[in-house]
Each structure stands twice: as structure tokens, then as C-alpha cells.
Amino acid sequence: MSDVIVAPETRDLGETAGVLEGWLARRLPEAEGLEIRDLSYPRGAGQSHETILFEALWREGNVPRRKGCVLRIKPQGFTVYPDDLFEQQYRIMKVLAERGDASPDDEAVRVARPLWFEEDANVLGSPFFVMERKVGRVPVSIPPYAREGWLKDAAPAQRRVLWRNAVQQLAAIQRVPLEGLDFLAGPAGEHGLEQEWVKFTGFARWLQEVEPLPVLNAALERLRASWPENQPEGLVWGDSRIGNMMFDDAFDVVAVMDWEQPSLGGALHDLAWFCVIAETMHGPRATYGAPLEGMGNREETVALWEELTGKSSADLEWYEDFAHLKMTCTGVRLAHLRGTPRMDDAAMARRLKVA
Structure with missing residues (x-):
């Protein structure tokens, strides 16, 4: 089960290695004997972008070089979101990596360092970028990390360290x-809560080009009618969950991954998403996993986040309801792409509190 590949699209890896060798040789003119090897798809993660792991080996003078890399390819047919933020995810990771170099380690956002961006779709059939490969363990979603795997097998005290x-x-x-x-602002320059709102009302309309979904419209109306007063500014990571973090053997974070939906939408979106996913995957009422002793509960997570950020979590329940709408839109789109049944209208209405 843990060897399941969930890449949305795949390709011939031997042919890809040859193309990458020629491409990287142009990026590294001092490299001699360049070789690309050990290409593979990550296991148990990566449902929206085709992601390929590989090793690059070469010599500079008489000095051997070796670099673990990750290739991330812009989706074409398997597009989960209506907006194209492929270049933005590369740019925000680059900013975070550079700012991390100038920050104390306990304050830096730990990301894999972006190395090269290629906008020419003729190389691999779509634009792509390459980033450094970090080494560690990821609490994967397939199979759910709370049902089996290294986090399930960890001691409660170790899980506590990971959670913190x-x-x-x-x-x-x-x-x-x-x-x-500013490159993360919306198409019309919008930012803050309005940016996330415009994004996902547009997502809901886009989905309904395939089929009417009045329950989504009702949920949006309910959310708009209870608009939150607390709208602290902040960077939105997007898919904020431990399943998008890599950890070392000491349960410390090695990298924060999957920046495919960044925005300037505000601080509470990520906290809300994190809390909702935690409840779903490993909380007391987990539906996809099982409760995991040692992981902080919602109240502990919110209290620690407030202490560390100095920001208020007031109105978090509204943002959690909005997170449910975002997740529902994503789930409907994935069902469309895969040709599988989506959540039925009654269950969707209950989830979105419009039943």
C-alpha cells in the first residue's frame, strides 16, 4: 500500500532522463560528464502536479558533484484549479529560501531551494522547474498516515514534537x-480576504460549467452573509497540513512543500485549513485516519499559533467553514477529472451547513 503512485500524469522516465541531461548541461556549462539517473515518482503523494525525483551527477574540474533534485511539471490536461499559479509557486519558494538564509533557523520558513525555471514548453511538453531534493519523511495521504506508516508507529511524545x-x-x-x-496579488490586484473570496467564487462558477451545483451557491451566500470582522493580513500557503511537510528522524520540519495556491489572502486561511485537515485525518472524529495520541488538539493548535504569531484567531470558525467550501470545490473537480462519483448533494449540504 505505501508504494502507491498517485501522480496525475506519467511519462517515460528513461526518455525524460535524456532530455534533462541535455537541458541541464546548458544550465551548467562547467559540468563534465553530466548524468541524470534514478528517476522516480514520489510514493503516496502528489495528486495535482507531475513530480519526478532524480539525481544529477557531474564533475567540475576533477571534483565530483552530486545533487538530489525534484522536477515539477506544469499540469496541462489534469488541471485541478482554474487559475495558473505555476510561476508564482516557484517565485514564492525562491523568496522564502533567500529570506531563510538571512533569518535565524527557528524563524525561517523551511522550503526546498528552487534551482531553475524553464518556461519553454518544447523541452518536456510543458513549463517546469527544478528544486533541490530534501531528505526526510512525509505523512502521506495514501494510505492515510494515521492508519499505517511511520507516524502511526511513533510514540505519543514523538508525535507531540512533530505537532509543535x-x-x-x-x-x-x-x-x-x-x-x-505583489506578484501574489489577484488578477485585478486584489489581496486580503477579498482575494481568496474572488478566487473560490470563481472556482465554484468554473465547476458549474460542467454541472449545476446549487449547494455551492447556497454555501457562498451563507458565508457572505456572515462576513468576518477579523481579517489579519498574511501570506497564504494554501494546502497547509502536515501531509505537505517533510520531517527528519527527530520529527523536526525539513521542508514545507506544495505552494501551488499561494496568495496574499490573510493569516487565518492556513490556520483554518490546518485545523480542518487535522480533525479529518487524525483528530478525535477522524474520518480518513484514526485518532493519534500526542498530536495537539484544535484548542492547543490555535493557542500556540496565536502565541507565536501575535495575531488573533477571532472568527476562525468562519474561515474553517470557508475551508470546507474550498475542499469541497477541490473534491468535486478531482472527481470530474478522474471520472469518479463526487460527494452527493445531501452530504455536501451537511458539510457546508446549508442542509
Whole structure:
């Protein structure tokens, strides 16, 4: 089960290695004897982008070089979201990596360092970028990490360390200055809560080009009618969960991954998403996993996040309801792409509190 590949699209890896060798040789003109080897798809994760792991080996003079890399390819047919933020995810990771170099380690957002961006679709059939490969373990979703695997087998005290380190990274994202991040604003320059609202009302309309979904419209109306007063500014990671973090053997965070939906939408979106996913995957009422002793509960997570960020979590329940709508839109889209049944209208209405 743990060897399941969930890449949305796949290709011939031997042919890809040959193309990458020629491409990287142009990026590394001092490299001699360049070789690309050990290409593979990650196991148990990566449902929206085709992601390939590989090793690059070469010599500079008489000095051997070796670098673990990750290739991330812009989706074409398997597009989960209506907006194209492929370049933005590369740019925000680059900013975070550079700012991390100038920050104390306990304050930096830990990301894999982006190395090269290729906009020419003729190389691999779509634009792509390459980043450094981090070494560690990921609590994967397939199979659910709370049902089997290294986190399920860990001691409660170890899980406690992992939870605290994960929340510290979640908080570190909210300490990132927004100056210089205008490239993450919406198409019309919008930012703050309005940016996320425009994004997902557009997502709901896009889905309904395939089939009418009045329950989504009702949920949006309910959310708009109870608009939150607390709208702290902040960077949105997007898919904020421990399943998008890599951990070392000491249960510390090695990297925060999957920045495919970043925005300037505000601080509470990531906290809400993190809490909802935690409840779903390993909380007391887990539906996809099982309760995991040692993981902080919602109240502990919120209290620690407030302490570390200095920001208020007031109105978090509204943001959690909004997170449920975002997840529902994503789930409907994935069902469309895979040709599988989506959540039925009654269950969707209950989830979105419009039953």
C-alpha cells in the first residue's frame, strides 16, 4: 500500500532522463560528464502536479558533484484549479529560501531551494522547474498516515514534537513580511480576504460549467452573509497540513512543500485549513485516519499559533467553514477529472451547513 503512485500524469522516465541531461548541461556549462539517473515518482503523494525525483551527477574540474533534485511539471490536461499559479509557486519558494538564509533557523520558513525555471514548453511538453531534493519523511495521504506508516508507529511524545514543530512553521509563514510579494496579488490586484473570496467564487462558477451545483451557491451566500470582522493580513500557503511537510528522524520540519495556491489572502486561511485537515485525518472524529495520541488538539493548535504569531484567531470558525467550501470545490473537480462519483448533494449540504 505505501508504494502507491498517485501522480496525475506519467511519462517515460528513461526518455525524460535524456532530455534533462541535455537541458541541464546548458544550465551548467562547467559540468563534465553530466548524468541524470534514478528517476522516480514520489510514493503516496502528489495528486495535482507531475513530480519526478532524480539525481544529477557531474564533475567540475576533477571534483565530483552530486545533487538530489525534484522536477515539477506544469499540469496541462489534469488541471485541478482554474487559475495558473505555476510561476508564482516557484517565485514564492525562491523568496522564502533567500529570506531563510538571512533569518535565524527557528524563524525561517523551511522550503526546498528552487534551482531553475524553464518556461519553454518544447523541452518536456510543458513549463517546469527544478528544486533541490530534501531528505526526510512525509505523512502521506495514501494510505492515510494515521492508519499505517511511520507516524502511526511513533510514540505519543514523538508525535507531540512533530505537532509543535509543524505549528511553528505554520506560524513562521505568518511572520513573513509581505513587502515584495505583489506578484501574489489577484488578477485585478486584489489581496486580503477579498482575494481568496474572488478566487473560490470563481472556482465554484468554473465547476458549474460542467454541472449545476446549487449547494455551492447556497454555501457562498451563507458565508457572505456572515462576513468576518477579523481579517489579519498574511501570506497564504494554501494546502497547509502536515501531509505537505517533510520531517527528519527527530520529527523536526525539513521542508514545507506544495505552494501551488499561494496568495496574499490573510493569516487565518492556513490556520483554518490546518485545523480542518487535522480533525479529518487524525483528530478525535477522524474520518480518513484514526485518532493519534500526542498530536495537539484544535484548542492547543490555535493557542500556540496565536502565541507565536501575535495575531488573533477571532472568527476562525468562519474561515474553517470557508475551508470546507474550498475542499469541497477541490473534491468535486478531482472527481470530474478522474471520472469518479463526487460527494452527493445531501452530504455536501451537511458539510457546508446549508442542509
